[in-house]
Amino acid sequence: MTTRDEPTDSEETAAATGSADAGEPTHEPPSDAATDGGTAAAEADAAEETTEAAATRTPTTGAESVIAALEAAGAETAFGVQGGAIMPVYDALYASSVHHVTMAHEQGAAHAADAYGVVSGETGVCLATSGPGATNLVTGIADASMDSDALLALTGQVPTELVGNDAFQETDTIGVTAPVTKHNYFASGTDTVGDTVGEAFAYAETGRPGPTLVDLPKDVTLGETDRTPKPPEPPAGAEVDPEADPDAVERAARVIEDAERPLCLFGGGVIKSDAADQACRFAHDHGIPVTTTMPGIGSFPENDPLSLSWAGMHGTGYANMAITHTDCLIAVGTRFDDRLTGGIETFAPEAEVIHIDIDPAEISKNVHADHPLIGDAGSVLEQLIAAIDDDPDAEAWRDRCADWKEEYPMTYAMPEDEPLKPQFVVEAFDEATDDDTIVTTGVGQHQMWAAQFWTYTEPRTWVSSHGLGTMGYGVPAAVGARLAADTAGDTDRDVVCFDGDGSFLMTIQELSVAVREDLDITFAVLNNEYIGMVRQWQDAFFEGRHMASEYEWMPEFDKLAEAFGAKGWAVSEYDAVADTIEAALAYDGPSVIDFRIDPAENVYPMVPSGGANGKFALSEEQL
Amino acid sequence: MSGADDPTPNKPDPGSTHRDTRGKNADRPGMPGPAPEERPHPEGRRNSQGIRIDPAVEAEHEPRRATISALVEDEPGVLSRVSGLVSRRQFNIESLTVGPTTVEGHSRITMVVEESDPGIDQIEKQLAKLKPVISVGELHDDAVSAELVLLKVRGEEPDKVHAITEMYGGQTLDAGPRTITVQLTGDEQKIDDAIDAFEQFGIIEIARTGQTALSRGDTQTVPGEEPGTSGEPTSHATDVGETTQQPYHDP
Ligand SMILES: Cc1ncc(C[n+]2csc(CCOP(=O)(O)OP(=O)(O)O)c2C)c(N)n1
Numbered sequence: 001m002t003t004r005d006e007p008t009d010s011e012e013t014a015a016a017t018g019s020a021d022a023g024e025p026t027h028e029p030p031s032d033a034a035t036d037g038g039t040a041a042a043e044a045d046a047a048e049e050t051t052e053a054a055a056t057r058t059p060t061t062g063a064e065s066v067i068a069a070l071e072a073a074g075a076e077t078a079f080g081v082q083g084g085a086i087m088p089v090y091d092a093l094y095a096s097s098v099h100h101v102t103m104a105h106e107q108g109a110a111h112a113a114d115a116y117g118v119v120s121g122e123t124g125v126c127l128a129t130s131g132p133g134a135t136n137l138v139t140g141i142a143d144a145s146m147d148s149d150a151l152l153a154l155t156g157q158v159p160t161e162l163v164g165n166d167a168f169q170e171t172d173t174i175g176v177t178a179p180v181t182k183h184n185y186f187a188s189g190t191d192t193v194g195d196t197v198g199e200a201f202a203y204a205e206t207g208r209p210g211p212t213l214v215d216l217p218k219d220v221t222l223g224e225t226d227r228t229p230k231p232p233e234p235p236a237g238a239e240v241d242p243e244a245d246p247d248a249v250e251r252a253a254r255v256i257e258d259a260e261r262p263l264c265l266f267g268g269g270v271i272k273s274d275a276a277d278q279a280c281r282f283a284h285d286h287g288i289p290v291t292t293t294m295p296g297i298g299s300f301p302e303n304d305p306l307s308l309s310w311a312g313m314h315g316t317g318y319a320n321m322a323i324t325h326t327d328c329l330i331a332v333g334t335r336f337d338d339r340l341t342g343g344i345e346t347f348a349p350e351a352e353v354i355h356i357d358i359d360p361a362e363i364s365k366n367v368h369a370d371h372p373l374i375g376d377a378g379s380v381l382e383q384l385i386a387a388i389d390d391d392p393d394a395e396a397w398r399d400r401c402a403d404w405k406e407e408y409p410m411t412y413a414m415p416e417d418e419p420l421k422p423q424f425v426v427e428a429f430d431e432a433t434d435d436d437t438i439v440t441t442g443v444g445q446h447q448m449w450a451a452q453f454w455t456y457t458e459p460r461t462w463v464s465s466h467g468l469g470t471m472g473y474g475v476p477a478a479v480g481a482r483l484a485a486d487t488a489g490d491t492d493r494d495v496v497c498f499d500g501d502g503s504f505l506m507t508i509q510e511l512s513v514a515v516r517e518d519l520d521i522t523f524a525v526l527n528n529e530y531i532g533m534v535r536q537w538q539d540a541f542f543e544g545r546h547m548a549s550e551y552e553w554m555p556e557f558d559k560l561a562e563a564f565g566a567k568g569w570a571v572s573e574y575d576a577v578a579d580t581i582e583a584a585l586a587y588d589g590p591s592v593i594d595f596r597i598d599p600a601e602n603v604y605p606m607v608p609s610g611g612a613n614g615k616f617a618l619s620e621e622q623l
Numbered sequence: 624m625s626g627a628d629d630p631t632p633n634k635p636d637p638g639s640t641h642r643d644t645r646g647k648n649a650d651r652p653g654m655p656g657p658a659p660e661e662r663p664h665p666e667g668r669r670n671s672q673g674i675r676i677d678p679a680v681e682a683e684h685e686p687r688r689a690t691i692s693a694l695v696e697d698e699p700g701v702l703s704r705v706s707g708l709v710s711r712r713q714f715n716i717e718s719l720t721v722g723p724t725t726v727e728g729h730s731r732i733t734m735v736v737e738e739s740d741p742g743i744d745q746i747e748k749q750l751a752k753l754k755p756v757i758s759v760g761e762l763h764d765d766a767v768s769a770e771l772v773l774l775k776v777r778g779e780e781p782d783k784v785h786a787i788t789e790m791y792g793g794q795t796l797d798a799g800p801r802t803i804t805v806q807l808t809g810d811e812q813k814i815d816d817a818i819d820a821f822e823q824f825g826i827i828e829i830a831r832t833g834q835t836a837l838s839r840g841d842t843q844t845v846p847g848e849e850p851g852t853s854g855e856p857t858s859h860a861t862d863v864g865e866t867t868q869q870p871y872h873d874p
Contacts, residue, residue: 174700175703178700178703178704178707179707179711182754183753183754186699186700203754235754237757238754317654317656321662324664324665325663325665336673344669344671344673345668345669345670345671346668346669347669347673349665349666349667349668349669349675350665350666350667350675351675359752360748360751361745361748361749361751361752363748364673364741364744365745366673367669367673368669368672368673368674368675368741370675407655407656407657408654408655408656409654409655409656410654411654411655412654413651413652600651602651602653604653604654605654612664614659614662614664614665615659615662615664616659617653617659618653618654618655618656618658619651619652619653619654620651620653621653622653622658622659
């Protein structure tokens with residue numbers, strides 16, 4: 001088990017030695033510096049400007065004001081990698097209360113910060129230097145953008161006067177990240193850089209969450225200032241009215257009352273809005289069956305009788321039947337991604353669509369909304385609950401949904417002559433852990449099995465890469481999730497990462513972080529020695545030509561884990577599964593189980609890309 | 624049970640390549656349940672714009688030409704954010720103009736686009752999401768619009784060029800022995816006609832600004848826009864939500 005309660009090195013240094021004894025004068029807490037060097041007038045000014053939220057000390061440099069802004073915003077943890085252009089900011093972190101976790105790779109920093117944000121409900125923070133540091137962050141920022149995760153990226157930049165000259169480690173970070181951020185900022189002045197960082201932090205989590213970035217030229221962070229940053233606030237006009245138009249709510253309520261086959265579709269927005277309670281109440285009060293999207297997993301307990309689990313390409317047969325036959329789809333916080341809808345022509349083709357979303361641009365972007373309700377998921381669900389007078393007469397429909405659950409059970413065969421089944425491993429882990437266990441994944445078949453064969457009952461327990469589908473998300477996300485749980489004091493909560501062998505190899509280096517930080521994480525590699533999902537598609541759609549999907553050779557992950565300083569096991573027999581899981585969960589620190597699973601196992605059900613949800617295949621033959 | 628139990632070095636096994644998983648899987652029964660063709664399927668359909676349709680009618684929204692005006696904060700990079708958005712989302716754009724307003728720090732962007740109603744709705748909403756965008760709106764058909772064109776033609780027939788220039792209310796900016804450059808302004812129809820007329824002289828070069836436009840009379844050009852003077856900000860109206868839904872509500 002891991003705690004971050006013990007002081008970090010920097011805190012220790014500051015506390016134990018005091019500023020006077022600190023090795024380097026630059027590491028003195030800024031308050032002392034201000035007291036020593038500041039004029040009385042500057043102090044008075046600073047005192048005036050200091051708000052309750054802001055840090056107690058006055059910054060002396062742009063970099064310190066960056067960190068003061070983070071502290072004022074409530075950031076407790078940051079993930080990153082050092083480098084030339086960001087060094088002033090790191091130097092200011094030396095005396096900060098923000099706990100910094102050095103990652104092995106900047107992509108890992110972005111994913112860790114993203115997952116930290118998903119689990120904690122707060123903006124995750126990552127840092128990188130200019131040039132390659134910033135470009136390495138891009139995958140993680142794009143991932144956060146697609147999944148609407150609140151993330152703040154701080155990147156170093158070459159000094160302002162060198163910008164545009166192709167200076168060493170210069171990249172047009174603003175240009176590169178503009179399409180994958182909600183907004184990005186080029187910090188233009190030492191006095192305002194703290195305000196900018198505060199705004200970027202707040203903006204990331206305002207309205208529809210998403211990533212923001214502040215590019216920090218070195219002269220701006222090194223420059224002197226005595227301004228305490230303003231309290232973090234989103235830009236003007238960014239705040240959204242949480243309530244939907246009451247007339248539209250009334251009209252939607254009538255449609256729901258009159259529906260014969262109503263269905264809820266809860267998306268990731270329900271979780272982001274912390275609206276799982278309202279979502280639950282809404283479904284229960286009116287007896288409406290529930291499907292979720294993949295990002296919406298955890299928004300509604302999957303063991304609830306009304307739950308049909310998640311819909312879409314590899315969703316359950318019953319969810320896809322229900323979504324195909326509903327006459328009234330109440331979609332909350334979803335953007336109708338094509339992996340959910342399949343072919344748009346056949347998506348919920350007979351449903352009047354009530355679409356609740358905080359982002360007006362999602363209304364009728366992919367699926368036409370007959371009743372758009374623009375607002376915060378929780379608030380609008382409350383409005384709807386209040387507006388519905390009579391429950392829809394949906395008993396026959398509920399029965400039909402229950403029949404589908406019987407007709408299309410999520411089962412798998414375990415013939416004796418076939419190797420270990422991954423589904424069994426996922427179920428065994430679910431059984432061995434508590435409901436609040438956090439699951440992270442890479443991308444591929446293993447991700448689908450982890451989503452299908454684990455019963456999620458709580459929000460913020462499913463942490464995965466949905467929209468971007470980033471292989472390699474699992475390991476750094478587990479690091480971020482662990483830190484979030486520990487920071488919240490939930491050191492007993494388990495964190496399990498299901499990874500594919502291919503995905504694991506993409507970010508395996510972050511194991512070094514888990515070991516160094518002594519993070520209690522269990523990594524379960526569902527190892528099929530294949531780029532399994534690609535192999536499945538090749539078998540189905542490319543006549544079995546396994547071009548570049550076979551690894552042919554894989555390192556031994558258990559030994560690799562040991563070399564990293566983690567605990568390692570390899571398992572290929574059913575008998576060993578439960579005991580090894582128990583041992584790994586009991587191990588106090590990072591552990592890796594290399595499950596040698598059946599390389600031929602496929603993920604079903606499957607709606608082929610662009611196909612009709614109701615025509616999901618249950619075997620390769622049906623594709 | 625640790626992998627360390629296995630003494631054989633972990634080397635590639637040539638026999639393991641090209642395992643025929645396809646054959647294996649084709650034989651496997653898969654998950655239980657009725658096959659796709661044994662299931663009920665609804666009759667209804669949506670069109671490619673996600674709108675429920677009567678399959679017999681098959682109506683889709685045809686593209687039309689629309690003028691969109693956006694009031695933006697004049698910060699560095701705002702134009703690249705707008706143009707990046709347009710190209711990334713594959714919006715069909717004919718022209719884009721930008722210039723300052725009476726309010727310091729505010730600019731107006733005018734875009735002429737060719738899109739279906741849902742596409743136009745998306746452009747407005749996606750633009751409104753950009754942080755520097757203060758307000759966005761589509762202009763009505765009766766809006767006043769104009770474009771400025773510079774035309775360089777061969778100078779062999781100066782009298783005729785002059786006459787045509789007069790006819791379209793243009794101005795001669797430069798006249799030399801070999802070339803004449805004229806300036807024309809007007810709405811799209813007038814500019815098109817004028818260019819046709821100048822064609823006879825042989826157009827050497829042309830530069831066009833693209834249409835810029837304001838709404839007619841008292842109507843605000845973008846929602847919430849107020850007459851501003853320098854230093855007095857126009858109002859922040861970012862909500863283009865529910866109202867823009869209406870035009871294509873009923874397919
Ligand atoms: C960064 C990245 N590169 C490529 C892909 C395409 N891709 C999707 S699934 C997949 C296979 C993943 O293999 P593995 O991690 O071993 O998982 P498995 O499907 O075998 O469970 C690939 C290559 C991707 N999603 N992300």
